[in-house]
Amino acid sequence: MEQKTDKYVLSNGMVLLGEPMGGVESVAFELMLPAGAARMPEGACGAANVISDWVFRGAGDRDNRQLGDALDGLGLHRSDSVGSSHLCVGAALESSNLAEALTLHADAILRAHLSDEEFAPARQLALEGVLAVDDEPRQKVMLELRKRFYPAPLGRSTLGVIEDLERLDAGRVREIVRTRFDIGRTILSVAGKYDFDAVCGQVESLFGACESLDSGAVRVGTRTGGYTHIPNEGAQVHIGVMTDAVPFTGDDYYDIRVATSVLSGGMSARLFTEVREKRGLCYAIGARYHSLKDAAGIMCYAGTTPDKAQETLDVIIAEFRRLAEGIGDEELERAKVGLKSSLIMQSESSGSRAGAIGSDYYMLGRVRPLEEIKERIDRTTVDSIVEALKRQPFESFTVVTIGPREVRVE
Amino acid sequence: MSSKPMQFEQMTLSNGLVLIGEINPSAKTAAVGFFVRTGSRDETPEINGVSHFLEHMLFKGTDSLGALEVNEAFDRRGAQFNAFTSEENTVYYASVLPEYLLEITDLWAELMRPALRDDDFDMEKNVIKEEIAMYEDTPTFDVIDRCRTLHYGSHPCGNSVLGTVASIDGMTADQMRQYFARRYAPNNMVVACSGNFDWGRFCATVEARCGRWQPQTVDRLLKDFEGTRASERLGKPSLNREHICLVHTGVSAQDPRRFAASLLSLIVGDDFGSRFYWDLVDKAVAEAASMHFGPLDGTGIFYNYLRCSRVGVPRVMEIVTGIFRDLLRDGISEDELTKARNKVLSSLVIKNELPMGRLVDLGFNWMYLGQYRPVEDDVEAVRAVRVEEVNTLIRELDLSRFTQYSLGPAAA
Numbered sequence: 001m002e003q004k005t006d007k008y009v010l011s012n013g014m015v016l017l018g019e020p021m022g023g024v025e026s027v028a029f030e031l032m033l034p035a036g037a038a039r040m041p042e043g044a045c046g047a048a049n050v051i052s053d054w055v056f057r058g059a060g061d062r063d064n065r066q067l068g069d070a071l072d073g074l075g076l077h078r079s080d081s082v083g084s085s086h087l088c089v090g091a092a093l094e095s096s097n098l099a100e101a102l103t104l105h106a107d108a109i110l111r112a113h114l115s116d117e118e119f120a121p122a123r124q125l126a127l128e129g130v131l132a133v134d135d136e137p138r139q140k141v142m143l144e145l146r147k148r149f150y151p152a153p154l155g156r157s158t159l160g161v162i163e164d165l166e167r168l169d170a171g172r173v174r175e176i177v178r179t180r181f182d183i184g185r186t187i188l189s190v191a192g193k194y195d196f197d198a199v200c201g202q203v204e205s206l207f208g209a210c211e212s213l214d215s216g217a218v219r220v221g222t223r224t225g226g227y228t229h230i231p232n233e234g235a236q237v238h239i240g241v242m243t244d245a246v247p248f249t250g251d252d253y254y255d256i257r258v259a260t261s262v263l264s265g266g267m268s269a270r271l272f273t274e275v276r277e278k279r280g281l282c283y284a285i286g287a288r289y290h291s292l293k294d295a296a297g298i299m300c301y302a303g304t305t306p307d308k309a310q311e312t313l314d315v316i317i318a319e320f321r322r323l324a325e326g327i328g329d330e331e332l333e334r335a336k337v338g339l340k341s342s343l344i345m346q347s348e349s350s351g352s353r354a355g356a357i358g359s360d361y362y363m364l365g366r367v368r369p370l371e372e373i374k375e376r377i378d379r380t381t382v383d384s385i386v387e388a389l390k391r392q393p394f395e396s397f398t399v400v401t402i403g404p405r406e407v408r409v410e
Numbered sequence: 411m412s413s414k415p416m417q418f419e420q421m422t423l424s425n426g427l428v429l430i431g432e433i434n435p436s437a438k439t440a441a442v443g444f445f446v447r448t449g450s451r452d453e454t455p456e457i458n459g460v461s462h463f464l465e466h467m468l469f470k471g472t473d474s475l476g477a478l479e480v481n482e483a484f485d486r487r488g489a490q491f492n493a494f495t496s497e498e499n500t501v502y503y504a505s506v507l508p509e510y511l512l513e514i515t516d517l518w519a520e521l522m523r524p525a526l527r528d529d530d531f532d533m534e535k536n537v538i539k540e541e542i543a544m545y546e547d548t549p550t551f552d553v554i555d556r557c558r559t560l561h562y563g564s565h566p567c568g569n570s571v572l573g574t575v576a577s578i579d580g581m582t583a584d585q586m587r588q589y590f591a592r593r594y595a596p597n598n599m600v601v602a603c604s605g606n607f608d609w610g611r612f613c614a615t616v617e618a619r620c621g622r623w624q625p626q627t628v629d630r631l632l633k634d635f636e637g638t639r640a641s642e643r644l645g646k647p648s649l650n651r652e653h654i655c656l657v658h659t660g661v662s663a664q665d666p667r668r669f670a671a672s673l674l675s676l677i678v679g680d681d682f683g684s685r686f687y688w689d690l691v692d693k694a695v696a697e698a699a700s701m702h703f704g705p706l707d708g709t710g711i712f713y714n715y716l717r718c719s720r721v722g723v724p725r726v727m728e729i730v731t732g733i734f735r736d737l738l739r740d741g742i743s744e745d746e747l748t749k750a751r752n753k754v755l756s757s758l759v760i761k762n763e764l765p766m767g768r769l770v771d772l773g774f775n776w777m778y779l780g781q782y783r784p785v786e787d788d789v790e791a792v793r794a795v796r797v798e799e800v801n802t803l804i805r806e807l808d809l810s811r812f813t814q815y816s817l818g819p820a821a822a
Contacts, residue, residue: 072683280536341488
């Protein structure tokens with residue numbers, strides 16, 4: 001498979017990455033601004049979510065309606081999101097509309113009107129979003145889990161908290177935009193069908209004149225951890241479990257990724273087999289690796305009716321611990337094939353490629369070729385995985401449950 | 411669109427099983443699917459939920475293959491595989507690297523004649539009941555399901571896909587076996603494949619496994635339905651937002667007006683830039699507001715989903731009914747249609763770049779229309795829709811008439 005990464009760095013530090021894909025008519029782009037939930041000031045949790053809406057409510061020469069209509073006319077599949085480190089805006093679209101889409105997004109980032117009038121609905125929607133997730137315990141349990149697992153403020157809810165959102169005013173949030181939209185630390189990635197020289201020229205003219213800011217580092221506090229139960233009169237107990245793992249940048253990264261795949265890579269993986277197939281405890285059960293730049297964990301979700309909640313949790317924790325006792329050769333082979341195959345399948349989609357190359361660059365300072373990832377996965381062995389698990393055993397678990405009944409956590 | 415048209419192939423086995431393929435040698439993957447024309451609308455109340463339960467049971471293996479072996483066989487080839495059941499279809503699919511396509515096709519074909527063992531049936535009942543409980547805790551899903559049931563009244567399209575705890579508890583493995591024998595007949599199924607694969611070898615693989623299956627007489631009651639236009643609300647102590655679903659009668663999957671219907675749903679209720687968006691979400695009157703078109707066999711619906719505070723309900727409903735009234739009186743604008751068209755066309759481009767995205771359209775077009783439609787035909791049909799066609803459809807449907815179901819906080 002031919003693969004290359006285009007790269008261009010503006011004088012202010014902004015990085016432009018591209019990965020051309022053959023045989024597609026679409027292109028996807030993502031702008032990663034260092035304005036994620038963890039980078040919001042104390043007392044402003046949720047501001048990033050307000051900002052991601054507010055900046056599109058009028059920018060440059062266009063008012064709210066005109067900007068919305070212009071974006072809409074391009075047939076974009078928008079993919080705006082707020083993560084721990086970054087606020088990301090982007091879209092997938094037909095490649096002929098890329099230049100116009102970039103112009104409109106640059107307007108929103110650099111020349112948003114941020115009017116008082118449009119602040120109120122942007123904040124109100126963010127507030128309503130927090131309230132709405134209370135009705136979706138499957139989502140809420142994972143937000144609560146991340147909040148308690150990662151040291152503050154890294155695991156902050158990307159939706160925000162009610163008290164902070166209620167106290168935010170337009171002036172304060174404008175100041176956050178001014179100090180956190182650090183173009184010098186912004187990454188723009190494109191994947192699919194594009195002309196790199198044309199994109200470079202356009203990005204230079206759109207963003208080249210921006211000064212780099214000193215938007216500072218995040219000061220990391222301590223972890224809450226432990227067990228938390230949130231009472232809810234629903235039908236199921238929703239269980240979230242998270243335990244430490246080596247981050248993306250760590251030496252044991254590939255061993256831990258393969259280990260996670262042994263645990264929950266496919267339907268023959270251990271969690272699905274033990275929890276669902278053999279015991280019929282759950283419909284939804286799964287674990288996945290989750291990494292920020294400097295901290296990572298394996299997060300697991302299970303939903304089950306109250307009578308089965310304790311057994312479900314006990315089986316999950318036992319399976320995490322059993323991994324270090326050894327892995328079968330065939331089991332390992334399946335885990336590797338599954339990881340490599342999902343990697344290739346994701347590489348067919350321009351949207352997921354744009355996200356992946358941006359994230360690689362932020363984490364590692366470079367984009368890993370698919371061949372390198374495949375080779376590193378292949379190199380893992382039962383011994384190397386068991387050794388990695390011994391260096392960082394699954395010892396302590398952060399647990400959150402939402403539902404009509406509590407569980408016991410050792 | 412892509413520069414070279416895809417190559418299409420089709421053949422029918424003597425027992426009626428249809429094989430279709432769309433070959434794209436430059437794709438990195440291939441996707442295969444077994445489409446069975448059966449779902450909750452083909453069930454009686456006594457066995458409600460059997461189609462979906464049966465879908466789970468196919469993964470439990472055959473007389474010569476146990477459940478764990480099935481999962482291992484898929485995972486060994488790195489297949490991304492799953493299945494889904496709707497009111498009228500059960501679809502089994504996998505996306506794989508080209509070198510594994512034939513093995514995975516063979517595995518699916520083998521699984522289409524399952525053992526349906528009693529002990530697996532009893533264990534899986536637990537999983538099905540957990541799935542029912544999970545969706546009960548997902549109001550966005552639950553409210554739409556309840557509204558569809560309310561809308562269809564006695565029409566079989568109102569049958570719940572999952573069934574109820576009572577119908578699942580009461581079901582026997584024998585009832586499932588009888589349903590299977592009636593519905594999983596070769597003349598009631600289509601096997602589709604898209605992406606990078608060899609047509610001749612694909613056909614040989616399917617024929618070797620499925621060629622001896624016996625055809626059956628299979629039917630389905632097809633009738634259109636006006637809808638009950640009833641209104642109900644259920645309060646739940648676990649909820650704090652009001653979740654509202656409105657269902658309109660739409661047009662069927664065979665109806666030439668389906669392209670106009672799908673454009674109309676985007677104009678009214680796309681996530682961004684639609685009438686709902688500007689009048690409800692942009693102004694933060696509702697936090698979510700969308701309309702979707704759900705074409706079915708011989709019938710069809712539009713469903714609208716709205717989420718807001720309890721006190722906000724009257725205002726939201728006033729705005730929504732105002733939008734429906736304005737549409738009936740003034741119709742849509744040329745500009746709205748152009749934007750909706752661009753959205754549909756760009757979705758088609760993005761979705762069809764993946765073999766898995768293409769597979770679903772390929773299979774469903776054959777299931778509903780008995781024909782192959784290249785992407786270009788859909789693009790042409792979307793481009794050809796005129797404002798007046800959408801406006802005629804609006805007048806015929808009369809959006810002011812709908813069935814409403816609300817889930818929200820229990821009264822204080």
